[in-house]
Amino acid sequence: MDGVPQHPAWHEARMSRASLELWGNEQVVNLDRILDIPTAWLSGSVRCNIRYDTEIREITFGHCEKRMIRSLKLVRCDAIDYHLKFSDRLELESLMGLRGACDDILIVKNGFLTDTSVSNIIFSDGDRWVTPANPLLKGTCRDRLVARGKLYEQDLRPEDLVRFAGFKLINALRDPEEQMVIPVSQIIS
Numbered sequence: 145m146d147g148v149p150q151h152p153a154w155h156e157a158r159m160s161r162a163s164l165e166l167w168g169n170e171q172v173v174n175l176d177r178i179l180d181i182p183t184a185w186l187s188g189s190v191r192c193n194i195r196y197d198t199e200i201r202e203i204t205f206g207h208c209e210k211r212m213i214r215s216l217k218l219v220r221c222d223a224i225d226y227h228l229k230f231s232d233r234l235e236l237e238s239l240m241g242l243r244g245a246c247d248d249i250l251i252v253k254n255g256f257l258t259d260t261s262v263s264n265i266i267f268s269d270g271d272r273w274v275t276p277a278n279p280l281l282k283g284t285c286r287d288r289l290v291a292r293g294k295l296y297e298q299d300l301r302p303e304d305l306v307r308f309a310g311f312k313l314i315n316a317l318r319d320p321e322e323q324m325v326i327p328v329s330q331i332i333s
Contacts, residue, residue, distance in 0.1 A: 154284035215330045217246035226280040236261045257300040263313040
């Protein structure tokens with residue numbers, strides 16, 4: 145926001161874990177050192193994409209355009225794997241084709257709730273916020289909130305939705321404090 149990377153340590157840690165898993169070396173990335181933010185991107189909410197393999201290949205910036213999401217369609221897919229943040233989102237885009245009149249999807253994998261196509265999901269039971277224990281992607285915002293004890297992980301099945309009043313969608317660009325609570329009735333089977 146306004147030229148200041150938000151929560152860089154969490155992004156650096158995710159990049160290091162991915163490098164270790166994919167290439168066997170824990171790439172140490174210091175975003176403060178590698179990011180040279182052009183003047184045109186120093187104000188407002190800006191998305192930074194870093195494409196890398198064993199080294200940084202490309203860094204791009206773009207305006208953050210958040211889609212308004214008010215309804216989710218439950219979509220089942222046991223084969224999907226998105227535990228690392230890949231630039232190839234073809235499988236997620238294909239599942240989005242099943243959303244019907246809903247704004248986005250909520251993916252059910254092996255009987256458990258996971259994520260939407262663009263974010264992690266959190267649910268309010270009136271006392272606390274919970275999130276699926278096995279998301280497709282452990283997002284940086286999600287990990288940070290879990291580590292700080294503000295969000296609790298649980299195995300959640302579609303039939304557990306009746307326990308909750310509402311939900312929010314979160315990711316690096318969707319701060320939970322800035323998101324509206326959406327009634328669980330807006331999740332369509």
